[in-house]
Each structure stands twice: as structure tokens, then as C-alpha cells.
Amino acid sequence: MMFDYQARRHFVDRMMVFLCGAAAFIALVPLGSLLWFVILQGIKRMGTPGILVAITVSLVLLALPYMIYKYLKHLPYLAYPLAFLAGLWVLGLLGQLWKVASQIDWKDMGFFIHTPTPVGVPGGGMGNAILGTLTLVAIASCVGLPIGILAGVYLSEFGKKGKFAWAVRFTADVLSGVPSIVTGIVAYTLIVKPMHHFSAVAGGVALGFMMIPITTRTTEELVKMVPHSIREASWALGVPQWKTILLIVIRTAKNGILTGVLLSIARIAGETAPLLFTAFNNQFWPTGINQPTASLTVQVFTYAISPFEDWHDQAWTGALVLLLLVLAVNMAAKLLFKNPRQLLR
Amino acid sequence: MIEEMDEKVKKTGAKVESKPGESRKIEVVHQEPSGEVKPVKMRAAQVCAWFGGKQALFSVNMDIFEREVTAIIGPSGCGKSTLIRCFNRMHETVPGSRFGGTILLDRENIYDPKVDPVAVRRRVGMVFQKPTPFPTLSIYDNVAIGLRLNGTRDKKTLDEVVEKSLRKAALWEEVKDGLHRAGAGLSGGQQQRLCIARSLAVDLEVLLMDEPCSALDPISTSKIEDLIHELRQNYTIIIVTHNMQQAARVSQKTAFMLNGKLIEYDATEKVFTNPTNKLTEDYITGRFG
Numbered sequence: 001m002m003f004d005y006q007a008r009r010h011f012v013d014r015m016m017v018f019l020c021g022a023a024a025f026i027a028l029v030p031l032g033s034l035l036w037f038v039i040l041q042g043i044k045r046m047g048t049p050g051i052l053v054a055i056t057v058s059l060v061l062l063a064l065p066y067m068i069y070k071y072l073k074h075l076p077y078l079a080y081p082l083a084f085l086a087g088l089w090v091l092g093l094l095g096q097l098w099k100v101a102s103q104i105d106w107k108d109m110g111f112f113i114h115t116p117t118p119v120g121v122p123g124g125g126m127g128n129a130i131l132g133t134l135t136l137v138a139i140a141s142c143v144g145l146p147i148g149i150l151a152g153v154y155l156s157e158f159g160k161k162g163k164f165a166w167a168v169r170f171t172a173d174v175l176s177g178v179p180s181i182v183t184g185i186v187a188y189t190l191i192v193k194p195m196h197h198f199s200a201v202a203g204g205v206a207l208g209f210m211m212i213p214i215t216t217r218t219t220e221e222l223v224k225m226v227p228h229s230i231r232e233a234s235w236a237l238g239v240p241q242w243k244t245i246l247l248i249v250i251r252t253a254k255n256g257i258l259t260g261v262l263l264s265i266a267r268i269a270g271e272t273a274p275l276l277f278t279a280f281n282n283q284f285w286p287t288g289i290n291q292p293t294a295s296l297t298v299q300v301f302t303y304a305i306s307p308f309e310d311w312h313d314q315a316w317t318g319a320l321v322l323l324l325l326v327l328a329v330n331m332a333a334k335l336l337f338k339n340p341r342q343l344l345r
Numbered sequence: 346m347i348e349e350m351d352e353k354v355k356k357t358g359a360k361v362e363s364k365p366g367e368s369r370k371i372e373v374v375h376q377e378p379s380g381e382v383k384p385v386k387m388r389a390a391q392v393c394a395w396f397g398g399k400q401a402l403f404s405v406n407m408d409i410f411e412r413e414v415t416a417i418i419g420p421s422g423c424g425k426s427t428l429i430r431c432f433n434r435m436h437e438t439v440p441g442s443r444f445g446g447t448i449l450l451d452r453e454n455i456y457d458p459k460v461d462p463v464a465v466r467r468r469v470g471m472v473f474q475k476p477t478p479f480p481t482l483s484i485y486d487n488v489a490i491g492l493r494l495n496g497t498r499d500k501k502t503l504d505e506v507v508e509k510s511l512r513k514a515a516l517w518e519e520v521k522d523g524l525h526r527a528g529a530g531l532s533g534g535q536q537q538r539l540c541i542a543r544s545l546a547v548d549l550e551v552l553l554m555d556e557p558c559s560a561l562d563p564i565s566t567s568k569i570e571d572l573i574h575e576l577r578q579n580y581t582i583i584i585v586t587h588n589m590q591q592a593a594r595v596s597q598k599t600a601f602m603l604n605g606k607l608i609e610y611d612a613t614e615k616v617f618t619n620p621t622n623k624l625t626e627d628y629i630t631g632r633f634g
Binding site: 230240 | 463464465466467468470475477494495544547
């Protein structure tokens with residue numbers, strides 16, 4: 001009798017683990033294929049960095065069969081065939097990848113240092129768009145971060161229960177869910193219309209608006225995580241309230257706040273909609289933040305809807321650069337966030 | 346306010362003596378029934394405290410004597426922590442709390458509207474139940490931060506003060522080779538001594554200890570107790586403790602509190618051997634609490 005129950009429970013447990021695992025694997029398919037497509041299409045025009053990407057991806061792929069084997073080591077009848085199949089599959093993928101990668105001119109950095117060329121003229125790049133994206137993110141950070149972080153500190157330190165704090169919190173939650181094109185229209189009406197031309201400032205402000213709710217809420221949560229005893233300890237040393245908050249509380253939560261900041265940057269760096277009619281686009285190197293400015297996303301959009309093969313390739317490469325940018329920022333955030341307990345160290 | 350206090354001082358039978366040439370630093374003194382006169386460092390008069398609508402302290406009167414250790418004992422929730430937190434105005438940091446009465450530090454009422462609570466806390470430091478070193482800071486910075494945040498920048502002064510404070514807290518020998526390691530990496534007992542060193546680094550006169558040993562093992566506890574004996578040479582100490590043996594070991598005066606009222610306050614020896622109040626006797630002999 002006893003044995004029966006155990007066997008059944010064991011079976012049900014296995015089944016559930018298998019179901020969840022299968023769902024997780026299926027979830028991986030669209031994400032993985034998206035990455036694969038962008039990489040495959042994007043490295044063509046990327047030059048030197050393209051080769052580096054191809055090498056990195058190859059190494060990751062080669063590690064895949066071994067990882068499968070390692071995770072299923074306790075099930076040899078499953079681990080060996082699966083690892084073998086994965087190995088075959090990886091070989092196929094590698095063939096596909098290097099067929100593309102072998103066409104790359106590995107000394108070519110043109111995509112990163114040149115401005116777009118007219119259709120048919122070879123050698124165009126997105127240097128100005130990459131610089132433009134960085135400019136826009138910088139302007140957005142100048143607008144969004146101070147406001148967002150200080151507002152977050154206010155919410156967690158002073159306005160815990162007030163009606164005003166409730167309103168701020170509610171607005172921030174609503175705003176972080178608002179479609180980004182709405183932010184774009186607002187920035188258009190507020191800045192582009194009175195100035196009568198598109199500009200990097202307008203785009204940066206639109207992105208900055210989007211950063212405020214994200215940073216406000218993450219900062220609030222992380223400052224709340226700082227134990228109250230640390231504040232009390234600081235007060236008991238005769239440290240005034242504002243210094244306690246600035247130099248003890250924020251300092252204690254700084255890794256967490258920085259993570260939130262990086263994630264919000266990663267979030268806005270990939271926005272297209274609010275830039276379409278604020279920063280607009282530009283074929284040349286930017287001459288000032290008061291001018292229309294190209295950005296990777298808008299450039300990718302423009303090229304992708306064009307009818308030209310060369311521009312399509314460049315759009316893919318732009319997408320890959322954007323992806324790597326976001327990946328880098330996310331990796332930095334992950335490194336900071338490695339151990340949640342370390343946030344308070 | 347001081348005039349008003351003088352009235353109270355007269356009523357409670359103590360007298361105020363002024364030393365020639367020292368008009369500001371007049372000491373409050375207390376005359377024992379035996380005729381002995383002792384300087385009073387802090388005096389609580391008619392101290393009441395509330396959390397929201399709930400009253401936690403009911404007009405407590407208490408003289409804290411200079412360079413003595415005063416222990417406050419009593420069952421959980423009797424208001425001992427609330428009382429000790431009133432002595433450096435930490436009570437008012439709790440939202441919804443209220444305070445009534447006066448507390449003198451030397452001769453100054455620390456609850457006078459003109460007095461800055463931050464300045465009070467620099468003179469009356471506090472050590473908490475759980476060690477609370479600042480987690481992002483090194484041992485050195487943990488000790489130096491009080492001074493730094495109050496405007497001292499000079500490296501040499503800071504070095505001196507850090508060493509002096511750590512020596513006073515009997516931690517110097519253990520940490521001198523790794524002053525720049527994280528303060529949170531020390532053991533619990535060391536962390537607690539680090540917190541004491543941190544309080545000593547500012548111009549401390551009175552040290553409040555809110556159950557400083559209840560999170561520590563017996564060896565760390567005995568180290569802290571030795572330290573309290575050392576510190577008594579220079580500082581006035583008030584210690585809240587659950588442990589009656591500890592109160593008997595470290596203190597010269599013991600106060601017994603129950604339900605927010607001060608039941609008995611006398612020399613430690615007297616409280617533990619021959620308490621006046623029946624309630625004190627019951628508590629000390631373990632009949633309740």
C-alpha cells in the first residue's frame with residue numbers, strides 16, 4: 001500500500017517537472033530564434049565586430065551539447081542521445097553561421113564610422129545613428145534619472161502613506177504602462193511645436209519621460225529594502241536626516257538603484273515610437289543637440305521599410321547592434337544584481 | 346524652562362550647585378539619604394510617552410549619575426526601551442509618537458524647543474540590540490563616519506580618533522591589520538563593539554545601550570561587559586537588559602519597570618538583595634515576567 005502511494009506521487013511529480021520543463025523549452029524557441037535570425041542577418045555588414053559575434057556565438061553553441069549532458073547526467077538513457085542530437089543540430093547551425101560569416105570583410109569598420117550613403121552607393125554605415133542613440137540616452141538620463149531617483153527617495157522616505165504619495169505612485173504605475181507613442185506625441189506638442197523643428201532634445205525628453213516612472217518605482221522599492229535599524233543607527237550618531245538619507249541610505253542601496261537605472265536605460269534605448277516625430281532622423285553627423293538626430297531604432301525602421309536589399313541588410317545590422325547594446329547594459333545590471341543580498345553590501 | 350526645572354529640582358530634594366566661573370555648566374546633584382552628594386548627568390522628570398493613543402510611559406522620574414552604569418530591567422513591553430530612547434530623543438523618530446515631561450542633560454532640558462535633537466544625539470549615543478554596522482562601509486569608515494558627516498575632513502585627526510575609539514571599544518587589536526575590510530564581515534560581538542566604537546568617535550558623554558548583548562554568545566557578552574566596566578571611567582552608561590545577572594554584574598544602579606511605570610530605582614545591591622517593593626521582589630525571584 002505504502003509503496004503504491006509513493007510510486008504514484010513520484011510519477012505525478014516527474015510528470016509535472018516534465019511539463020514545466022517542456023513549457024520552458026517552448027518559451028525558449030521564439031526567443032532563441034529571434035536572436036538567431038538577428039545575428040545571422042546582422043553580422044553580414046558588421047565587419048570586425050561581426051566576426052567577434054560569430055566566434056562568441058559559436059563558442060556558446062559548442063557548449064550546448066555538453067550543458068545538456070551535464071544537466072541530464074543522472075538520466076544516461078536520455079542524456080547521451082539528446083546530447084548527440086544537440087551536437088548534430090549545433091553543427092548544422094554552425095555551418096549556417098559561418099557560411100554568412102565567411103563573407104564578412106573582417107577589417108571593415110565602415111558600419112560604425114560612416115554615415116548613410118544614397119541608394120546604390122556602397123559603404124554606408126550607421127555611425128551617426130549609433131552616436132545619436134547614445135546622445136538621446138544621455139539626454140534622457142539627464143532628464144529622467146535625477147527626477148526619478150529623488151522622487152523614489154521621497155516616496156519611500158517621506159511620503160509612505162500620504163495621499164500625494166499615493167497619487168505619485170499611481171501615476172507612475174499608469175505611466176510605465178502607457179504606450180510609448182503617447183509620450184512621443186506629448187513631447188512633440190510640448191517641445192517640437194514651440195521650437196518649430198525636430199531636435200535631439202525633444203527626443204531625449206520624450207525618452208526621459210519614460211524613464212521617470214521606472215526609476216521612481218525601482219528606487220522606491222530598493223530604498224525601502226534598507227533596514228530601518230541602519231537609519232536609526234545613523235540618527236543616533238547625531239547625523240541629520242538629510243545626510244542620513246543621502247550618505248547612508250542611498251549609499252547602502254546604490255547597487256540596487258544603479259541596477260534599476262541600467263534596466264531603465266536598456267528599456268528606452270530600444271524605443272522607436274517616441275523618436276519618430278521628436279528626434280526624427282538625419283543623414284549626417286549631428287552638429288548639435290538642437291538638430292534633428294538619427295537614432296538606431298528610427299534608422300532601422302526607415303531602412304527596413306525601404307525596397308532596397310542593401311538597406312535591408314543594414315537594418316538587420318542596426319538591429320543587431322541595438323541588441324548587443326541592450327545586452328551589454330543588461331549584463332552590467334545582472335553583474336551588479338548577482339546576489340540580491342549583495343545589494344545591501 | 347531651566348527655572349521651571351529648578352523648581353522641580355528643589356521639590357525632589359536635590360540642590361543645584363554653581364561653580365564659580367562656570368555659569369553654563371552648573372551640575373545637578375543629588376543628595377543620598379546617607380548625606381553623600383553625587384553629580385547627576387541626566388535627570389528624567391515626569392516623563393510620559395505615547396505611541397499613537399497608547400501610553401507607554403507613566404511619569405517616570407529618574408536621576409542618572411555621572412560615570413555610573415544604570416541598568417533598567419523589567420519584563421518585555423514594560424517600556425524600558427521607550428524610556429532609554431527618550432534619553433536621546435530617538436523616541437520621537439517613531440511616527441505617531443508623543444512625549445511629555447522633561448529630561449535634563451547636565452542642566453539643559455533636551456526637550457526644550459530651542460534644542461536641536463541632532464546635537465543631543467551627538468552627546469548621547471546609542472547602541473542597539475542588533476549590531477548595525479553600516480553595510481557598505483569599511484571598519485575604518487564605520488568609525489569615522491560620525492565625524493565625517495559632521496564636517497571633519499582632516500585625515501590625521503580621523504586616523505587618531507578611529508584608533509582611539511577602537512582601542513576604547515577593545516577592538517583595536519583584533520582589527521588593526523584590516524581596517525579597510527567590510528564592517529559587516531566581523532562577528533556579531535565584534536560588530537557590536539564596532540558600533541560602540543562608532544558612538545565613542547563623536548563627542549560622546551552618555552552611552553545608551555538597548556539590550557546590547559541579547560544577540561550575542563556568552564563569550565562576546567562577557568567582552569562587552571568588561572568593556573562597560575572600562576567605559577565607566579569616562580562615560581555615563583544606561584543599559585537596558587533582559588538578563589538580571591547581567592544587570593547585577595555591570596551596574597551600580599538598577600531601575601525596575603513594570604507596565605510603563607518605574608517601580609523601584611536604587612543601588613543595584615539593594616534592588617537585588619533587599620528590594621523595597623513587593624513587585625520587584627517577585628520579578629527578581631522569578632515569580633512572574
